[in-house]
Structure formats: structure tokens, C-alpha cells
Amino acid sequence: MSTSSTLYSRLRGDLRLSMITLFGALTFVGIAPFVAIRASRAEWLAAGLDAGMMLIIAGSVAYVWRTGRTELVGSINAVVVSLVCAVLTGLLGEAGHFWTYTALAANFMLAPRWLAAACCAVLLSAQLWLGSFSDLVAAAAFLTSALLVTLFAAVFVGLSERQHRQLLAMATLDPLTGAPNRRALEVELPEAVQHHRQRAEPMALAVLDLDHFKRINDRHGHEIGDRVLVDLVARIQGVLRKRDRLFRLGGEEFVLLLPATSAGGARAALEKVRRAVEAQPMGPDLRATVSVGVAMLAAEDDWPSLLARADEAMYEAKRRGRNQVRMYPPSLLAGDRRGGNTDPQPLPATG
Numbered sequence: 001m002s003t004s005s006t007l008y009s010r011l012r013g014d015l016r017l018s019m020i021t022l023f024g025a026l027t028f029v030g031i032a033p034f035v036a037i038r039a040s041r042a043e044w045l046a047a048g049l050d051a052g053m054m055l056i057i058a059g060s061v062a063y064v065w066r067t068g069r070t071e072l073v074g075s076i077n078a079v080v081v082s083l084v085c086a087v088l089t090g091l092l093g094e095a096g097h098f099w100t101y102t103a104l105a106a107n108f109m110l111a112p113r114w115l116a117a118a119c120c121a122v123l124l125s126a127q128l129w130l131g132s133f134s135d136l137v138a139a140a141a142f143l144t145s146a147l148l149v150t151l152f153a154a155v156f157v158g159l160s161e162r163q164h165r166q167l168l169a170m171a172t173l174d175p176l177t178g179a180p181n182r183r184a185l186e187v188e189l190p191e192a193v194q195h196h197r198q199r200a201e202p203m204a205l206a207v208l209d210l211d212h213f214k215r216i217n218d219r220h221g222h223e224i225g226d227r228v229l230v231d232l233v234a235r236i237q238g239v240l241r242k243r244d245r246l247f248r249l250g251g252e253e254f255v256l257l258l259p260a261t262s263a264g265g266a267r268a269a270l271e272k273v274r275r276a277v278e279a280q281p282m283g284p285d286l287r288a289t290v291s292v293g294v295a296m297l298a299a300e301d302d303w304p305s306l307l308a309r310a311d312e313a314m315y316e317a318k319r320r321g322r323n324q325v326r327m328y329p330p331s332l333l334a335g336d337r338r339g340g341n342t343d344p345q346p347l348p349a350t351g
């Protein structure tokens, strides 16, 4: 994946990251002229505050892209913007009020809701305390309009976040089983490959396919076939570690990503999966089995080659009679795993 498409997919997948980035860019462009104007008028404190805020926001955008800590950075930005805005009102009087609306809306885009609400409350109190209003009606008009902006921002951001979560789930989760889908795999697998290669840690990838699923559908009907897929996912997730990832590639084919796992560990884990499927019937007169192909991440691998090897091993398992785990290359295989012969053998680790 190219750098620009990686950046784009991060922006698309993380709403708060995109808001922090947009806010940072707009604040930089919007405030820079005022630093110059205030400096030219010798309003050194106001110019310094604006410049300081620009630096903090620019630094925080760089930090959030490096670390992904969007909640921390968004929270710091909201606090800084609210404080600077309140202090500017104390220094500039009426001119400081105009920035209040921007700060109120930005707080909800940057920080968790409770913190945004707290920042808004502190900012509005400071504005009423420090601001210069001609009379009580002017102060009441300011407060009402500011509260309306706050309310609109809170509702709008809340709705956007909910829709974003729903869209993300629709785009990345298989609606039948709830497992992450092929699209999610295409995002997570390249990241996992890069992560493990950089740290020279072993990683295993398995392709798992239900055996004779067509027969199950033909004999028991599609509805039961669907339930078998749901049950299969529950069984697999029940025996694997929390950090292992299961994806539905399509139909009755799944991919398992086993981070920080040696060949021996992968073999043991996938035998557990195979046995968990075989052990209990999935319904009256309905036994299912799986064929599994495993490949270990090698130094020269990219994710398509790793996936292709695991797929090749899965087809080998099918060719050899199904209901078994095969490793790729076959030299990693210690004995045929079919049926009851399930003791994992020590296997050589690979890159």
C-alpha cells in the first residue's frame, strides 16, 4: 500500500484523527495572520498566546499521527483552545468573544463529550466574567447564542460519531457471523505483516474452510447452513486467544491471524480449532469438519504471498482427505494430523 493510501485509510477509519487534523490545519491557517497583526500592533501577549496555541496544535497533530493517541491529544487541544480563548477575552474585550463560537464547536469535535462539556462551561463562565457587555440583554444574547452553538455541536458530533461507527461496522463486519470481513483483513493483515517483520517476531496465518458445506446446505437447508457458520465462528473464537483475529473471507472460508506465534504454537492452536469443530455435532445428524492450511511469515514475505501459501496448504489439506491441518511448506508438518492423531509435534520456527 502506498504512503498516501495508508494516510487516507487512517483518516477514513478514525473520525477523531480526521477532526484533529482538520482542526489543526484550519487553526494554523486561520490564526497565523492574527499573530502578525497583533505583533504589528505591539499586542505582544495576545500575539504570543496565539503563536503558542499554533505551536501546541501543530505539535499535537504531528504527535497524534505518530502515536494514534487521539483521545489524549484531542483533550489537550480542547483545554488549550478554551483557556487561550478565555484569556484573549480578558485581554481584548469584545474581539475575544468572536472566537468563543469556534472554541465551543471545536471542543466537541476534539475531546470526549464530558470533557468538551466541562471546557465549554468553564469558557462560557470566563467569558461572562471577563467579557465587556454593554448591558444585561447583550450578555444574555451572547449566552443564549453560545449555548445554542454548544448544543448543536454536541448533537451533530454525537450523531456523526454514531453514523461513523455504524458505517464502519457495515463496511468491515460480516453481517451473518459478526466476524471481520475481507475488507478488514485487507487493512489488518498488511499492518500485522509490517509490525512482525519490523520486530522479527513469528506470525502465523491460516486459511480455514468448512468441509462439504454444499452437502450440509443441500441436506439441511440454507438456514441451518447459516447457523453452522455462526456456530463455527463461536467455536473458533472460543478456543483462540483474545488477540488472535478471525476473518470471514467469503462463503465458508475463513482466515485466522495469529500474532506473535511460532510454527509449533500455530499448529497446536489450529489443532484445537479443528478438534473443537469436529468434537460436537452442530445439530441433529449434523457433524462438520474443517480443513486448515497454515503459513508462517517469512523474511521476504508480503501479505498476498503469505495468504497464498496458507491457501495452498488448505487445498493440500482438502486433497489429502479434509479434516486436517497442513503447514506450508510441508517440511513444517510433523505427521498427518487427520482424525485422532492430534499431539502437536515440535516444529522448527521460521522467520
Ligand SMILES: Nc1nc2c(ncn2[C@@H]2O[C@H](COP(=O)(O)OP(=O)(O)OP(=O)(O)O)[C@@H](O)[C@H]2O)c(=O)[nH]1
Residues within 6 Å of the ligand: 176, 209, 210, 211, 212, 213, 214, 215, 217, 221, 222, 223, 224, 225, 226, 229, 250, 251, 252, 318, 322
Ligand atoms: N448457508 C450458506 N451457504 C453458503 C454461504 N456462502 C456460501 N455458501 C455455500 O457454501 C457452499 C460451498 O460449496 P463448495 O465450494 O462446493 O465447497 P464444499 O461443499 O464445502 O466442498 P469442499 O470445500 O471441497 O469441502 C455452496 O453451496 C455455497 O452456496 C452462506 O453464507 N450461507
